[in-house]
Amino acid sequence: MESYFTVMFAFFFLPVTMLVYQLFPVKKRWVVLLVASLIFFWSISGGLILFVILSGFMIHYFGLWMENIDLQCSSHKEAQKKKRSVLVFAICVHIGILVLCKYTGFLLGNINSLFVWLNIPILIQVPKIGLPIGISFYSLQAVSYCVDVYRQKIKADHNPLRLLLFLVFFPTIMEGPICRYEQTAYSLWEGKSISYGSLTFGTQRILWGVFKKLVIADRLNPMVNELFTNYQNYSGGMVCIAMVTYTLQLYMDFSGTMDVVIGTAEIFGVHLPENFRQPFFSKSIAEFWQRWHITLGTWFKDYVFYPVSMSKMAKKITRKTKKKLGYYYAPLVAGSIALFAVWICNGLWHGSGWHFIFFGLYHFFFILMGNLMLPLLRKYHLQFNHGFLRYLAMIRTTILVCIGELIFRADGLRIALAMIKKMFVDFQFESLNAQMLSTLHIDMQDILLVCVSVLIVFVISVCKEKNVQIRKKVASGPIVLRWTLYYTLIFAVILFGAYGTGYVPVDPMYASY
Amino acid sequence: MSEKWNRIGRIFLFFMIFFTLVWYGSRIVEPKDNLDQFGMKDVSANGILSERKDSIDVLFLGDSLVYSSISPMAMYEKEGFTSYLCSTPAQPLYYTKSLLERTLQNQSPKLVVLEADTFFRDFLATDPAVEKIKELFPLFEYHDRWKNLQAQDWTGDVHYTYNNVLKGFRINRDIKPVQKIGSYMDDHKKGESISVLNRWVLDSIVQMCKEKGCQLLVYSTPSYKNWNWKRHDAVQTYCDDNKIPYLDLNTETKSLSIDWKEDTRDQGDHLNYEGAMKVTKYMEEYLKKHYDLEDHRQDEQYQSWNDSLVNYNKTIEDRK
Numbered sequence: 001m002e003s004y005f006t007v008m009f010a011f012f013f014l015p016v017t018m019l020v021y022q023l024f025p026v027k028k029r030w031v032v033l034l035v036a037s038l039i040f041f042w043s044i045s046g047g048l049i050l051f052v053i054l055s056g057f058m059i060h061y062f063g064l065w066m067e068n069i070d071l072q073c074s075s076h077k078e079a080q081k082k083k084r085s086v087l088v089f090a091i092c093v094h095i096g097i098l099v100l101c102k103y104t105g106f107l108l109g110n111i112n113s114l115f116v117w118l119n120i121p122i123l124i125q126v127p128k129i130g131l132p133i134g135i136s137f138y139s140l141q142a143v144s145y146c147v148d149v150y151r152q153k154i155k156a157d158h159n160p161l162r163l164l165l166f167l168v169f170f171p172t173i174m175e176g177p178i179c180r181y182e183q184t185a186y187s188l189w190e191g192k193s194i195s196y197g198s199l200t201f202g203t204q205r206i207l208w209g210v211f212k213k214l215v216i217a218d219r220l221n222p223m224v225n226e227l228f229t230n231y232q233n234y235s236g237g238m239v240c241i242a243m244v245t246y247t248l249q250l251y252m253d254f255s256g257t258m259d260v261v262i263g264t265a266e267i268f269g270v271h272l273p274e275n276f277r278q279p280f281f282s283k284s285i286a287e288f289w290q291r292w293h294i295t296l297g298t299w300f301k302d303y304v305f306y307p308v309s310m311s312k313m314a315k316k317i318t319r320k321t322k323k324k325l326g327y328y329y330a331p332l333v334a335g336s337i338a339l340f341a342v343w344i345c346n347g348l349w350h351g352s353g354w355h356f357i358f359f360g361l362y363h364f365f366f367i368l369m370g371n372l373m374l375p376l377l378r379k380y381h382l383q384f385n386h387g388f389l390r391y392l393a394m395i396r397t398t399i400l401v402c403i404g405e406l407i408f409r410a411d412g413l414r415i416a417l418a419m420i421k422k423m424f425v426d427f428q429f430e431s432l433n434a435q436m437l438s439t440l441h442i443d444m445q446d447i448l449l450v451c452v453s454v455l456i457v458f459v460i461s462v463c464k465e466k467n468v469q470i471r472k473k474v475a476s477g478p479i480v481l482r483w484t485l486y487y488t489l490i491f492a493v494i495l496f497g498a499y500g501t502g503y504v505p506v507d508p509m510y511a512s513y
Numbered sequence: 514m515s516e517k518w519n520r521i522g523r524i525f526l527f528f529m530i531f532f533t534l535v536w537y538g539s540r541i542v543e544p545k546d547n548l549d550q551f552g553m554k555d556v557s558a559n560g561i562l563s564e565r566k567d568s569i570d571v572l573f574l575g576d577s578l579v580y581s582s583i584s585p586m587a588m589y590e591k592e593g594f595t596s597y598l599c600s601t602p603a604q605p606l607y608y609t610k611s612l613l614e615r616t617l618q619n620q621s622p623k624l625v626v627l628e629a630d631t632f633f634r635d636f637l638a639t640d641p642a643v644e645k646i647k648e649l650f651p652l653f654e655y656h657d658r659w660k661n662l663q664a665q666d667w668t669g670d671v672h673y674t675y676n677n678v679l680k681g682f683r684i685n686r687d688i689k690p691v692q693k694i695g696s697y698m699d700d701h702k703k704g705e706s707i708s709v710l711n712r713w714v715l716d717s718i719v720q721m722c723k724e725k726g727c728q729l730l731v732y733s734t735p736s737y738k739n740w741n742w743k744r745h746d747a748v749q750t751y752c753d754d755n756k757i758p759y760l761d762l763n764t765e766t767k768s769l770s771i772d773w774k775e776d777t778r779d780q781g782d783h784l785n786y787e788g789a790m791k792v793t794k795y796m797e798e799y800l801k802k803h804y805d806l807e808d809h810r811q812d813e814q815y816q817s818w819n820d821s822l823v824n825y826n827k828t829i830e831d832r833k
Contacts, residue, residue: 494656
């Protein structure tokens with residue numbers, strides 16, 4: 001079972017889990033979810049399951065430790081000081097494991113390059129370290145739990161199995177969303193019955209996600225791979241197409257998987273936070289990151305941005321610069337330092353490579369520019385929220401996002417820069433004749449299908465943006481209309497999905513980050 | 514209570530309509546002929562669908578090692594018995610079973626010959642079920658045919674017409690020698706025991722052959738890259754347990770005169786045409802000697818095979 005998009009998961013694992021869950025007494029249903037989650041994790045990562053089990057038991061212990069400090073210390077200040085040490089230790093352990101598993105190769109590779117550059121004849125062997133599935137996601141959940149206990153936002157959980165389930169819940173383990181303890185831990189524990197409503201609503205959401213992934217994202221995959229692997233053979237115009245289609249593929253893949261994840265959880269009565277809110281309607285890069293991978297953005301805001309920008313050092317900088325820079329720009333200095341930290345972390349979270357760091361800094365630059373230029377825009381009454389300028393801002397943001405995704409997808413920083421250069425110095429299009437289409441592993445029918453499917457997603461996104469409750473409207477519509485829609489969606493997936501003979505299954509793209 | 518039954522009824526109706534649509538969709542997209550231009554997959558192996566009913570004496574099943582090593586037409590020319598290769602690239606054993614099942618609906622071969630390389634190809638536990646669903650509802654196998662549906666797909670019946678003169682064999686005259694020739698049977702390779710899943714499918718193939726009255730022979734074609742003693746032992750043990758004859762041609766490479774510098778097209782993975790002719794010669798003699806196979810060369814009912822033989826020899830000449 002490699003992912004949610006396998007026959008094993010959809011037609012065996014999930015139905016069996018649902019059946020056993022429903023047959024179990026309410027109070028013990030969490031056991032079914034926990035066992036199913038551990039089986040799912042084990043089927044993908046094998047023995048590396050020990051990492052997540054260890055994490056679960058560790059955060060349980062750290063939580064209790066901090067709670068004990070609170071009970072034992074009479075002075076609040078002293079308790080905070082001791083708890084801070086425990087928290088720092090807990091964060092170091094979790095981030096340390098993440099760094100060890102994910103970044104050892106990158107770090108040692110860079111040290112080796114430095115030795116070569118300095119003519120030092122030392123070559124450190126890069127060890128092969130297994131990467132448990134979803135480590136980037138559950139590590140952040142573990143850290144957020146420890147910080148929230150430290151901040152007394154939540155009480156330490158005395159049940160290690162509940163914490164383990166919170167970390168390892170099978171719909172969220174591959175690609176998130178990155179949940180907070182207070183959001184999901186107790187609803188996982190409640191054991192709500194699977195109702196007709198939760199089943200139908202959950203299934204609808206899953207179907208919609210499968211449509212986005214199989215019909216659009218996976219159909220674009222061979223072409224995107226070809227264009228990014230052999231970009232030297234193509235003109236700048238084709239590189240531009242690669243950039244746009246990859247952005248589309250990534251969005252459809254990630255948001256489609258999120259629909260499957262949220263739909264699956266919905267069946268069990270668990271409401272997960274949304275990770276996407278029509279990101280391509282954003283008028284700035286800052287807004288884009290409030291609509292794209294929302295749970296990662298809010299995690300960095302709560303656990304990196306605020307702690308850095310509210311630190312003593314940041315306050316000191318604001319105080320010192322206030323006279324020279326004024327009330328707007330002075331706090332911006334400390335805020336920008338925090339923002340820099342956020343984007344370095346964001347880039348690195350996505351992967352170990354300089355292009356990921358550059359990807360983070362690229363977005364930092366545009367958000368910083370946006371912040372710096374705000375007074376100027378206000379001065380000249382330039383409002384991007386209304387009229388024609390609004391659409392112009394959306395297009396501009398989309399172009400910047402696409403360039404960012406090109407950096408993200410390219411096999412290294414040098415290649416990313418070479419591709420961007422090609423778009424500017426060699427902007428022309430090859431004719432899309434039969435030979436070219438065959439090289440790109442796509443045909444005219446595929447292109448037409450993708451265009452129509454994207455249009456459907458776009459129309460639904462517009463409705464959502466206008467707060468039209470599509471699912472509720474469909475659910476309250478006449479049965480003929482409802483069923484026609486369901487059959488259309490099901491048969492669109494069966495007929496137009498990129499699966500079976502001639503297609504290579506594509507794992508959810510964010511599962512590898 | 515009535516609300517509950519109402520819901521159950523609606524669910525039942527929903528799935529009834531769903532399966533009706535899947536069935537109808539399957540009828541539309543299933544290839545109406547076993548030709549490439551009709552969207553048929555594995556055309557070479559599926560050529561057997563247009564062979565006359567009960568006209569095949571020996572059925573060969575297996576992966577690319579089969580179509581690279583046996584020429585049914587060469588055997589027909591020498592000994593007069595008919596055979597066909599239902600072999601496809603990287604054929605998993607559950608697909609072997611599916612091909613056998615489908616072939617037995619129209620043919621009654623005296624002998625079924627299984628190439629053993631497939632016994633070591635892993636697959637997921639769900640794959641056989643998926644294959645079965647694809648068989649029942651071709652919509653899932655041929656869903657991509659929406660791109661080139663023709664008028665007759667909507668109304669026409671299935672009618673197979675493809676006459677494969679090579680009978681599943683593929684000619685490849687490339688020579689890419691094995692770099693360092695050693696005692697390859699002693700090398701250890703990945704997957705040297707028959708997995709539980711493969712054993713389970715294999716048992717059902719053995720059972721199916723028994724029920725249909727077909728004799729079964731397991732053989733291993735010479736393959737420098739794929740074969741070794743451990744695999745040989747695993748297959749031998751299985752065959753002994755089930756009283757099936759096992760012919761490992763890897764132990765006969767000297768008597769076959771296989772030269773790994775001349776007789777392989779890809780450094781010992783597959784044989785080329787020259788290698789195939791050596792194996793074919795051995796196989797035709799072995800089959801004639803051990804099985805009661807009729808000579809059809811003078812039989813009028815097999816005139817199409819004689820016609821195919823002319824075309825086959827012409828094809829061999831053309832590809833020299």
